Amino acid sequence: MKTSEKHAGAQRAAGSDVDGQRPSRRTGFGRRVLAARELGIIVALTLLVAVTTVVNPAFLSAQSVRDVLLGASILVILAVGQTVVIVSRNIDLSVGAVLGLVAFATGKLFGAAPGTPIIVAVLVGIALGAACGVINGVLVAAARVPALVITLGTLYMFRGIDHSWAKGEQINAADMPAGFLRLGTSTLLGTPLLAVIALAVVLLVGAYLQSYRSGRELYAIGSEPNAARLSGIPVGRRVFVAFVVSGAMAGLAGVLYAARFGTIDATVGTGIELQVVAAAVVGGVAIFGGSGSVYGAAVGAVLLTTIGSSLAVLRINPFWQQAVVGGLILAAIGLERLLAVRAANRLRGRTSHGA
Template sequence: MAESALDNVATVHVEKKASKLAAFAKFRELGLLIFIILLCIFVQTRNSSFLTIGNLTDMITNTAILSILALGMMLVIITRGIDLSIGSTLALSGMIVAQTVSVYQGLHPIVAILIGIGIGLVCGVTIGFFVSKIGVLPIIATLAMMNIFRGLTFTVSNGQWVSSYQMPDSFVSIATSKILGINTLVFIAIVIYIIGFYFVNHTRTGRQIYAVGSNPESAKVSGINQTKILLMVYSIMGGLAGLSGVLWVAKFASAQGDTAAGYELTVIAACILGGVSIAGGSGKISGVILGAILLGILNNSLPLMNVSPFWQMAIQGSIILFAVILNALVKRGVERNNLLRRKI
């Protein structure tokens, strides 16, 4: 009797712990939002210039490109993949477009954007082919293509930069112009997220992406074409990276061979902070947006507080590590909660 009572107490304790973690999973984005608000208040107390209109506008603009890339990376990670080549794809797209507009000064900015997206799509389809058709592990395929795309960037540029004075004002103005009173970069990011939200939550293909990441075997038995899904998500990622290359070059008014080197790690970090499971199968667009915003705030606020660049990296790394641990605990809690429900 005594042992039975102890077992019941232990079971109740496990159930409560699992239920709490499962409940936290439902409101994770709210918790992240509260953390961002508290962080903003703290930074403002340390530097009154943080919440000024000028600084906030600059911060949001800087975060726009990161958020666009994070959306594509979310889709890739949900399918249990990874893309380490996006920084190189961005650089290659940006370099070719910069060279093109420097020669054809009258080229319309929309045409330049389409060229960049096209280059990114070619890169993404290439990676998707190796991953979906050949069966190469995503980390191996994208690591190899990262170096190939970066090498192509240096090859087409001959190691030379394309500077702002070589680009037409109409192209550079992509980053400074406004649409409906909103900065063009931010407007493009908003449009992409609206499309992405509808695609993920209200289309059959969007649900299939989650199914492939949650349980590939079950998805295969259900008749889902995994080859098509994998090829599609890497193509989307490539297209968004190509678009980001054009926006990056327009914003910084220069194209270099080492543009966005290592930026893929920042994009992955934004996804992890936003609650996207590196094991695949779970992730929300709202979380990815908040993850990108949090990184944008950290990149902007730490220099304002005169934090050493070395400590900036350590602080960001610590926050990412905390997010990974929290994601693992939440996932374990959800799994335990589901298991207990099945037993009941």
């Protein structure tokens, strides 16, 4: 591909055509594809709920719905941060370790200063998570080392810090203020407060990715990093910010985890990073970067949580939950490759027709 073609492709991915105008037809097609994929996830979720409700009508009770939303909230927040990273053609495997570190730090904060305002604890947790994201962002953006390798290393580093700090200690609900613990169980108009917070995070980050140039540029980077550099996009800076956002989301999730469960030790968050990546991919976020949305990732997180609850209601071996999730991931990746091939063929057809 010629340099000028790469330059034009990066500009289109960032939301503007070569002449500065929005490519309405191509953008419209892309939005239709994304909408169709997200709609497919919603249909799958609806069918799953319908089948489970037929077997056990209590599954659709108000309490059961609240439990599912409560269980999905933390995963949704993590999936939102992961989406910001994945669309830039990177991945953050350290989110589980960051969540655990921040959760333990939150418990220690309340133990050392019981009168700490809840909002201060939340901000401290977000700041600590963002600091972990800064480490990831600097190593990936400045050193240009693959994110998979970097974040796998920082996963063990942050987990090691957590274990070293905890030294086998466990923080219990009695060690934290009752007002903070109510944050994990309170409802707003019948909806769990954690779900409301997760929804607010989805809307804010979704608006950023869709409506701000720096957010759109992440898609351009994910589509073609070299072309994005040639078109003047500060790739390193944007990737750095993506990891900081992911770290901040993991920090927020860590604080909310402490509020919801109350009992914290050094093993908190172990293995959740795989669920986070699965939620994003199942929700239509291309693992190869360049496409997807936080809305789809959020629905994917709800779907994975619902699968776990449904299998328990249907009295199916929990092993099948992992098998189903694995199948969904393979199906999502296969669909992504199919769409990529079709788009490439369509682009070649237009190029040859123009020539």
